[in-house]
Amino acid sequence: MAVATRPPKRHESIATWRWGDRVAFALCWAAGIGLCLIAALIVGYMAIRGIQYLKPTLLWSHPSGEVDQSKSGGFLDPILGTVLLTIIGIGIATPIAVATAVWVVEYGRPSWLARAVESGIEVVAGTPDIVLAIFGLALFQQGLFGWMSFTAEGGAVFGRSFLTAGAMMSLIALPMVYGNTREGLQAIPRHVREASYGLGKTRIATIRRVLLPAVKPNISTGAALGMGRIAGDTAIVVVLLGATLRLESEGSVPGANVLKGTGSTLTSYVYNNSPAGEGNAAEKAYAAAFVLLLVVVALNFAVDLLARRGAQTGLEGTRLGAGR
Amino acid sequence: MLERLRQPWPDRRAELMLGALACAVLLIIVLMVVFVAREAWPTFRHNGLSWLGPGGNVDSQIGTMVNGGRDFHLRAWPLVWGTVLTTGLAVAFGLVFALLASIFIVEFAPDRLRAIIVPVVRLLAAVPSVIFGLIGILVLVPFVGNHIVTAGQKKSVEFVVQLSGASLLVATVILTVMIVPIMIAIIVDALYAVPRTWKEGAVALGVNRWRAMWTVSVRAARPAIIAAAVLATARALGEAIMLSMVSGSVGFAPNPFDGPLFLLEPLRPLAATIVEDAESLQAPAVRSSVYAFALLLLFSSLFLSLAGFLAKQPMKKYGARI
Numbered sequence: 001m002a003v004a005t006r007p008p009k010r011h012e013s014i015a016t017w018r019w020g021d022r023v024a025f026a027l028c029w030a031a032g033i034g035l036c037l038i039a040a041l042i043v044g045y046m047a048i049r050g051i052q053y054l055k056p057t058l059l060w061s062h063p064s065g066e067v068d069q070s071k072s073g074g075f076l077d078p079i080l081g082t083v084l085l086t087i088i089g090i091g092i093a094t095p096i097a098v099a100t101a102v103w104v105v106e107y108g109r110p111s112w113l114a115r116a117v118e119s120g121i122e123v124v125a126g127t128p129d130i131v132l133a134i135f136g137l138a139l140f141q142q143g144l145f146g147w148m149s150f151t152a153e154g155g156a157v158f159g160r161s162f163l164t165a166g167a168m169m170s171l172i173a174l175p176m177v178y179g180n181t182r183e184g185l186q187a188i189p190r191h192v193r194e195a196s197y198g199l200g201k202t203r204i205a206t207i208r209r210v211l212l213p214a215v216k217p218n219i220s221t222g223a224a225l226g227m228g229r230i231a232g233d234t235a236i237v238v239v240l241l242g243a244t245l246r247l248e249s250e251g252s253v254p255g256a257n258v259l260k261g262t263g264s265t266l267t268s269y270v271y272n273n274s275p276a277g278e279g280n281a282a283e284k285a286y287a288a289a290f291v292l293l294l295v296v297v298a299l300n301f302a303v304d305l306l307a308r309r310g311a312q313t314g315l316e317g318t319r320l321g322a323g324r
Numbered sequence: 325m326l327e328r329l330r331q332p333w334p335d336r337r338a339e340l341m342l343g344a345l346a347c348a349v350l351l352i353i354v355l356m357v358v359f360v361a362r363e364a365w366p367t368f369r370h371n372g373l374s375w376l377g378p379g380g381n382v383d384s385q386i387g388t389m390v391n392g393g394r395d396f397h398l399r400a401w402p403l404v405w406g407t408v409l410t411t412g413l414a415v416a417f418g419l420v421f422a423l424l425a426s427i428f429i430v431e432f433a434p435d436r437l438r439a440i441i442v443p444v445v446r447l448l449a450a451v452p453s454v455i456f457g458l459i460g461i462l463v464l465v466p467f468v469g470n471h472i473v474t475a476g477q478k479k480s481v482e483f484v485v486q487l488s489g490a491s492l493l494v495a496t497v498i499l500t501v502m503i504v505p506i507m508i509a510i511i512v513d514a515l516y517a518v519p520r521t522w523k524e525g526a527v528a529l530g531v532n533r534w535r536a537m538w539t540v541s542v543r544a545a546r547p548a549i550i551a552a553a554v555l556a557t558a559r560a561l562g563e564a565i566m567l568s569m570v571s572g573s574v575g576f577a578p579n580p581f582d583g584p585l586f587l588l589e590p591l592r593p594l595a596a597t598i599v600e601d602a603e604s605l606q607a608p609a610v611r612s613s614v615y616a617f618a619l620l621l622l623f624s625s626l627f628l629s630l631a632g633f634l635a636k637q638p639m640k641k642y643g644a645r646i
Contacts, residue, residue, distance in 0.1 A: 014532075021534045028432050028534075031424035032441055035508075038501055039444045042451065042459060096345055103342035113347070119633045120349040126555065126629035127622065128562020130595045131360070134602070134618045138359040171352065204338035232452030234565040235595075239602045267454045267565075274458050276569040282462055289455050296450050304443075 043293070050290020053283040059291075063245045063269070072281065075288050077246045078269040081162075082231055082295070084258070085241070085265055088166025089173055089230040090223055096170070097177035098219060102207055105185040125175035133239035136168035140240075149260055150250045161250065162259045165240040172233055173226025177219065184218030185211060221306045228299040231292070234267040243268040266292040353626075360622055363615035366608070370396035375616065377401055382575035386601065389609035396609050402577035403617070406591035409492060409578060410567065411560040414499035419553050421500065422507035423542070429508070430515040431537050449505035457569035460498045465489040465570055473588050485589060490572030493587040498570060503560050507552040514548030514639055515541050547638040554632040558625045561595070568596035594621055 014022055058074035100117060108114035140148055141159035149161035188211060196206040237243060242262030249257035264272075266288050271277050273285035368375060379399035388395060429441055469489020478487045518541045526536040542549070572590025575597075580586050592600075594617045605611045 017532050017534070021532060024534050024538070025432065028424045028428040031421055032428035032433055032437070034421075035425050035448070035504070036441055036444050039448050042455075043447070045459065045463070046455065096348065099342050100346040100349060103339070103346040107339050107343065109339075113343075117346045117349055119630065120353055122633050123353055123626055123629040124349060126558040126625050126632070127356070128558075128564065128595060128625055130562060130564040130598050131356075131618045131622050131625070134598060134615065135356045135360055135622075137602075137605070138363050138615070139355065174349075202333075202335040204333045204335050207338075208333075228450055232450070232454075234452065234454045235599060238565070238599055267452055270454045270458055271565060271569070274454075274569060275461050276457070276573075285458055285462075289458050292452060293455060296452060297447065300443075300446060300450050 046286070046290050046293050049286040050293070052286075054287040054290055058284070058287055072279075072284070075266065075269050075284070075291075078264045078266045078288065079291070080247060081237075081241070081263040082265040082267075082292075084162055084263075085166055085169060085237070086227050086230045088162060088259075089169030090177075090227050092167060092170035093173040093226055094177050094219065094223055097174045097222070098181050098212075101178050101181035101185060102211070105182055106203065106207055106211070121175050121178050124171055127171075128235075129172060129233050130235040130239070132168050132171055133236040136164055136236070136240050140164040140167075147260075150262075160240055160242040160262055162241065162261065162263060165236055168236050168240055169230045169233065172229050172236070173223070176226040176229060177222035180218045180222030180225070181215055184215035188214055217306050221303050224299050224302045224306060228296050228303075231265075231295050231299070232267060234271055237265045237268040238271060241265065241268065243272060245269075266295070356622065357626075360615050360619045364612060364619040366612040367396055367398065367616040371398060375400055376404060378577070386575070386597075386610065386613065389613065390601075390604045390607055392607055394609060396612065398613050400594075400613075400617070402575045403592060403594045403597050404620070405577045406571070407561060407593040407595070409591065410495050410499055410571070410593055411557055413492075413496045414503060414560050415553055415557050417496070418500045418504045418507060418556060419549075422504045422511060422552065422556075423549065425504070426508050426511040426515055427537055427542070429512055430541070431533060445505045445508050448501070449509065453502065453563060453566040454569075456498050456502055457566035460494055460566065460570035461490070464494045464497070465491075468494055468588070477585055477588065481585070481589075485574060485576050487588055488572065488590070489588075490570055490590050491588045492571070492578050492591055495567055495571045495591070496587075498566060499560055499563060502563065502566065503556040506559055507556045510548055510552040510555065511545065514545035517639065518544045545639070547635050551632045551635040551639075554628050554635060558628040558632070561621060561624055561628070563593075564595035564599045567593050568599050571596060573600060 014025055017025070059079070060076050061074035062076050063073040063078070100121070104114050104117055137159050139145065141157045143157060145159075145164070146157045148163040148167075150158040192210060192214075193206055196210050197203075201209065241264065242248075243264050244262045245264060247258060247263040248261045250261040251257040270285050270289045270292065273279040273281045273288065275282070279285075375398060377399055378401035380397075382398065382400060382402050385398050389398075429438060429445075433441060466489060468491060469487070472493075473487045473489060473491075481487065515537075522544065523536050523540050526540045527533070531539070571592055573592050573596065574590040575592055576590055578586050578589040578591055582589070598614050598617050598621075601610055601614050605614065
């Protein structure tokens with residue numbers, strides 16, 4: 001190799017590279033472009049099929065179990081199911097995740113327990129959704145949780161309902177909300193807290209009046225990501241929600257009867273209408289999958305907006321793998 | 325009550341309350357292991373550890389259980405082997421792909437392309453698995469079945485297994501696409517976290533950009549690359565819905581000695597088996613077997629999560645938030 005005598009240009013030409021390095025360079029480009037192509041193909045194909053098969057009536061007609069596809073209705077109930085389940089899941093996950101993050105960052109005593117909790121969250125994040133689903137079934141079929149779902153004559157608890165599925169869904173969203181809240185809290189400079197203590201505020205008062213308002217954008221980002229995960233999850237719905245076509249209510253108390261009842265979501269509707277399920281109606285599956293994809297993409301855009309708002313308050317920019 | 329909440333909270337009590345909520349996570353993990361293990365116990369009592377071994381047709385064994393038999397006899401090897409195959413192949417291909425793509429994002433991509441590719445990675449990570457499965461079963465499976473599997477190949481194994489196109493090949497390809505974004509997210513963060521001066525030092529010594537990246541940054545980010553592989557493995561192990569749609573749902577163990585045909589043979593991993601047998605849980609033998617599958621997955625993912633947590637620790641030294 002020749003010793004460089006003049007200062008190199010800002011971007012050296014790759015013509016001077018060894019062949020092995022040039023191949024590696026080309027492979028990097030291929031991987032990057034390939035990634036974009038795959039995403040474009042998936043989104044493009046779903047968009048074409050979705051627009052082709054999606055009719056407005058599908059969105060507000062109830063599904064029914066007809067074999068004839070012109071009579072089997074739309075997917076109003078699955079859409080309502082998705083919304084309901086997402087709200088329940090995120091409603092349970094957010095307070096617990098925020099409390100956990102606050103405790104780990106602001107108190108964290110004893111430190112071994114804080115580290116155990118932190119790795120515990122990581123374990124929950126790594127647990128497959130199907131295992132959570134099957135665990136939820138075993139847990140909520142205990143007599144103790146009989147109020148959450150349908151109970152048969154003999155006292156056997158069915159274990160499948162919006163409440164039980166939502167409770168398990170919250171475990172999927174929890175790591176997302178926790179991670180974002182923790183990052184926000186860690187990004188707040190030490191002197192902000194010290195200023196508050198200096199004014200005579202206690203720790204918890206500082207948390208409630210200073211820190212939590214400051215990390216609100218982070219919490220919303222985490223919640224939006226968590227909602228995206230809940231809306232996109234299938235395994236828990238198939239096992240724990242019963243995946244009945246319509247919202248079947250249970251009991252006589254209005255409101256609570258829907259929560260105790262079973263239903264379906266867009267994901268389970270797609271699954272059941274694909275050739276893998278009983279329905280085998282590819283057109284309905286494509287249309288529902290397109291709506292589902294739109295929901296998930298919209299939640300992702302929400303994340304971008306929230307992150308930008310957070311950046312304006314000078315706290316935290318966006319980060320590429322906001323995932324696990 | 326509400327009035328008391330509005331008063332300033334005593335600090336000590338607030339700490340205890342928040343701490344108790346935080347420890348609920350640990351309680352849930354313990355409950356998870358206890359409940360799943362308790363339900364799975366009968367299967368292990370009947371079969372012992374040979375439960376994991378080969379022997380007989382796993383589909384007909386489960387079929388007997390569904391029909392109400394109290395016979396717990398099960399040899400789950402084809403399902404375990406299916407999980408190992410799909411996960412192993414997808415992680416191996418995915419790691420190479422993700423590493424190259426991460427280097428591209430961090431080092432080579434022009435700014436305008438980077439502004440596109442970063443949201444693309446996040447989008448791919450967000451696409452629900454059922455959509456991947458739908459594309460797989462409606463597009464890729466028929467394509468492989470009609471154009472790649474030849475009539476001769478179908479004929480040659482027609483008494484053992486049907487080759488419809490739903491195969492190890494399709495399952496691996498889609499699974500790879502699903503886990504690559506997770507790995508890219510972790511690896512890119514780690515590559516950015518490598519102190520700039522290290523790489524500048526290498527460039528000052530006269531190596532080109534690729535060499536600086538490969539010999540300095542990638543090497544410094546090795547813990548994160550291992551962590552990425554571990555976490556992606558955990559995700560691939562637990563993927564149930566997509567695999568149950570495209571893997572062919574046959575309790576068959578593809579044999580690597582079959583040559584290229586091996587890639588076209590159907591299979592069914594553990595997680596997909598759980599989804600498909602979740603409807604017959606009222607039969608006690610099925611219930612116990614399904615929980616045994618779940619227990620196996622749970623222990624694997626527990627182990628992998630902790631391994632990933634430990635693998636990431638060295639990167640925290642230089643302030644990487646991963």
